[in-house]
Amino acid sequence: MTSETRRLQPRKQPRQVRAELTRQRILTAAAHVFAEHGYAAGTTNRIAERARISIGSLYQYYPNKDAILAELLTRHLDADKATDTLRRREDLPESLEDVIRLFVHTVIDNHLGDPELLRIFIEQAPRSDELLGRITRQEWAMIGQLRDLLDRHPDARVHDKDTAARLVVSTVELSVHQLIAAPGSIDVVRLENELVAMITGYLTADR
Missing domain, CATH: 1.10.10.60 (Homeodomain-like)
Structure with missing residues (x-):
């Protein structure tokens, strides 16, 4: 230690x-x-x-x-249900758009408790090697679950599913963190709708 x-x-x-x-x-x-x-x-x-x-x-x-x-911060990480949402495959909707919406909604919901505290987490929270390792493991678990889902879902047309899974997780996590924690309010319903439309369009576009 x-x-x-x-x-x-x-x-x-x-x-x-x-x-x-x-x-x-x-x-x-x-x-x-x-x-x-x-x-x-x-x-x-x-x-x-x-x-x-x-x-x-x-x-x-x-x-x-x-x-x-x-x-x-540790308790905030404990409350994150996004990885479990993707893991429970039998409970997921059929359409890829609905799966992405469920994922985005879960991430947003996990960050609505206190935007001011969330901003402090992002900007000032001390991070030990142990805590950084946990954040990394949690992120990779989420990426892995999404990668498996993209590999199985017929609507996913991206060729490089490894990179796609990383891009989607990073985009959702960073966007939600930054926009909810930023000074001023943001309409979370519009945020959810735009993220879902952007990500679904990227994953399902003909190539």
Whole structure:
């Protein structure tokens, strides 16, 4: 384990319900504080005050605010259902357009919770080697599931399905991250419709 990984690790793994509830309060408070004040001004003192615990109690669980943000990012990754959506083949729609719509909708839905916090994840979240490895593995799992689907689906006309799967996953993930996290609102229904139309057209075009 590298020093950076250790720095981002929680100090205490709760074994009792009360301790787990305290950790949840810290994480919930931190999400609100980071979103309201920004990461630089989102101090551990503010987080402890919002969670209604002492700063000493907070430090029993997390050594610094970087570790708190790293855990919030980890939980964000845990909530990502896009890979599982593609994996459940028996539940997928028949048409390729509907499959892509389900995938895009799932990715968008996973990022709607708090756009301000999402922006902090993108721009400022600390990333240890362990966390970066997990992000990479999750991305490749998603690519692999989509690659298998394109290989089996009769409507997919792209010749290079490996590259196509990577392009689709990158396009959806990056577009959703950037546009939902950007200042100002975006109509998520229009975002979904345009992404689906663009990707379906690319995958099904005669070549």
